[in-house]
Amino acid sequence: MDRSSSRDDVSARQPPLALEHITSAILYKKKETICLQNDPAAFGYKILHGAACECVLLPDGRRQVIGFLMPGDVFGLWARHTHMFSSEALAESTAVARYPRHLLERLVESDAEVARHVHRLASEAVDRMQRRMVLLAKISALQRVSGFLLQMADRPMSYGMDGISLPMSRYDIADYLVLAVETVSRTLTQLRIRHIIALAGTRCVRIVNRRALEGYSTNDDRAARH
Amino acid sequence: MDRSSSRDDVSARQPPLALEHITSAILYKKKETICLQNDPAAFGYKILHGAACECVLLPDGRRQVIGFLMPGDVFGLWARHTHMFSSEALAESTAVARYPRHLLERLVESDAEVARHVHRLASEAVDRMQRRMVLLAKISALQRVSGFLLQMADRPMSYGMDGISLPMSRYDIADYLVLAVETVSRTLTQLRIRHIIALAGTRCVRIVNRRALEGYSTNDDRAARH
DNA sequence: CGATCGTTTGAGGTTCCTCAACAAGTGTGG
DNA sequence: CCACACTTGTTGAGGAACCTCAAACGATCG
Numbered sequence: 185m186d187r188s189s190s191r192d193d194v195s196a197r198q199p200p201l202a203l204e205h206i207t208s209a210i211l212y213k214k215k216e217t218i219c220l221q222n223d224p225a226a227f228g229y230k231i232l233h234g235a236a237c238e239c240v241l242l243p244d245g246r247r248q249v250i251g252f253l254m255p256g257d258v259f260g261l262w263a264r265h266t267h268m269f270s271s272e273a274l275a276e277s278t279a280v281a282r283y284p285r286h287l288l289e290r291l292v293e294s295d296a297e298v299a300r301h302v303h304r305l306a307s308e309a310v311d312r313m314q315r316r317m318v319l320l321a322k323i324s325a326l327q328r329v330s331g332f333l334l335q336m337a338d339r340p341m342s343y344g345m346d347g348i349s350l351p352m353s354r355y356d357i358a359d360y361l362v363l364a365v366e367t368v369s370r371t372l373t374q375l376r377i378r379h380i381i382a383l384a385g386t387r388c389v390r391i392v393n394r395r396a397l398e399g400y401s402t403n404d405d406r407a408a409r410h
Numbered sequence: 411m412d413r414s415s416s417r418d419d420v421s422a423r424q425p426p427l428a429l430e431h432i433t434s435a436i437l438y439k440k441k442e443t444i445c446l447q448n449d450p451a452a453f454g455y456k457i458l459h460g461a462a463c464e465c466v467l468l469p470d471g472r473r474q475v476i477g478f479l480m481p482g483d484v485f486g487l488w489a490r491h492t493h494m495f496s497s498e499a500l501a502e503s504t505a506v507a508r509y510p511r512h513l514l515e516r517l518v519e520s521d522a523e524v525a526r527h528v529h530r531l532a533s534e535a536v537d538r539m540q541r542r543m544v545l546l547a548k549i550s551a552l553q554r555v556s557g558f559l560l561q562m563a564d565r566p567m568s569y570g571m572d573g574i575s576l577p578m579s580r581y582d583i584a585d586y587l588v589l590a591v592e593t594v595s596r597t598l599t600q601l602r603i604r605h606i607i608a609l610a611g612t613r614c615v616r617i618v619n620r621r622a623l624e625g626y627s628t629n630d631d632r633a634a635r636h
Numbered sequence: 637c638g639a640t641c642g643t644t645t646g647a648g649g650t651t652c653c654t655c656a657a658c659a660a661g662t663g664t665g666g
Numbered sequence: 667c668c669a670c671a672c673t674t675g676t677t678g679a680g681g682a683a684c685c686t687c688a689a690a691c692g693a694t695c696g
Contacts, residue, residue, distance in 0.1 A: 243628045248547040264533055307490055313539050320546050321474040364685050369644055402469045416644055595676055
């Protein structure tokens with residue numbers, strides 16, 4: 185659906201050189217918080233290595249995952265004064281580039297190329313929100329999990345790969361899709377049993393029958409039921 | 411939760427005069443499309459009177475409501491080249507102000523006040539998406555409907571009013587909350603029976619017991635179950 | 637090795653979706 | 667004006683889907 189657009193973007197992902205001069209890289213351990221919602225937005229971030237997620241901490245203590253962040257993904261740029269989401273590292277050693285926003289904004293005003301680039305990146309953040317909403321519009325677990333796998337497969341990071349690597353835990357996926365962990369797990373096994381996907385280890389999925397997966401994700405369940 | 415912020419914003423909602431010179435108002439009938447997703451984003455819009463919604467048209471023909479637009483709400487400003495969402499009028503005669511984006515962008519570059527204003531408005535659009543996501547994180551229908559009512563009550567347009575006016579149909583609410591229409595209807599009757607809300611006509615709700623409603627929206631159901 | 641975490645599977649119960657019918661309101665045409 | 671269709675909202679019955687609780691398994695780590 186929006187696959188073509190993200191593919192075209194690969195070439196545009198190279199940031200202007202000027203940006204590289206104001207960055208510093210930081211390493212995070214698994215589950216470590218990168219930034220906290222409502223905190224002053226002093227920095228923008230880019231994932232260099234590993235994986236992370238944006239999330240909302242709900243009043244009842246639960247956590248809602250808004251989007252997954254893979255190498256190349258930028259976040260925290262949209263915020264005006266305070267960060268709208270928290271973000272935490274998912275992989276063991278996640279490397280993140282940090283851009284001081286006051287320097288960034290000065291660059292944006294002086295360098296038109298940087299301005300365009302930053303604008304692109306900000307709209308990518310909105311894209312992430314939208315992709316998730318399209319997933320949540322789906323009613324059944326089968327639809328949501330199928331759609332999720334397709335979205336992960338269409339990420340730039342998966343292009344050359346044979347299988348999709350899922351750096352996040354089942355719990356993270358469940359928080360993302362608003363499902364119970366057990367439902368996510370069961371749905372994945374169902375897909376495996378039906379030979380739609382193959383699991384090479386728990387965190388690596390290979391799509392065997394993409395056509396069927398697309399059918400599951402868009403069509404109503406009744407067509408796909410066994 | 412984010413009530414205070416939206417309340418503070420009321421004073422800031424007055425647009426710079428310069429903006430009013432490049433606008434033209436249009437009337438839409440109920441269900442009429444204001445703009446279509448993926449269409450070139452030639453205009454930004456502001457609701458003057460009536461109500462509308464932003465939505466995504468899904469591949470399976472269903473419609474997903476992203477957010478409801480009330481008088482004063484601005485939309486279509488975020489888009490870079492094409493509109494990300496469709497929008498359609500909900501009330502019978504919905505008046506919409508239309509801002510040509512090429513003029514707007516010229517104004518943004520020349521007038522710092524306009525630039526700040528437009529930036530505010532764009533972030534309001536993201537706020538709408540986020541508010542909906544927080545609603546969708548809730549699992550039970552009772553939680554979602556309660557949260558929805560609270561959000562509607564906290565809108566600037568409801569401040570002086572005794573009851574909340576719901577310009578949208580139950581179908582629209584269902585599409586917004588990803589529930590079946592019947593579930594929305596049943597949940598509202600439940601809340602009415604429990605004297606949490608009172609219905610003055612189908613499209614007007616008065617919150618009788620706000621404390622309880624807040625409890626329903628945040629707590630797990632089991633605490634609230636009869 | 638024990639402990640914890642992440643994942644999977646099972647059993648049971650509840651919620652919510654589906655299908656159906658009905659009532660009230662609205663518009664249309666004869 | 668009434669008959670008719672259509673929309674919108676509500677209620678009921680039944681069943682499927684998913685959540686909850688529980689337990690077992692493998693992996694990792696101290």
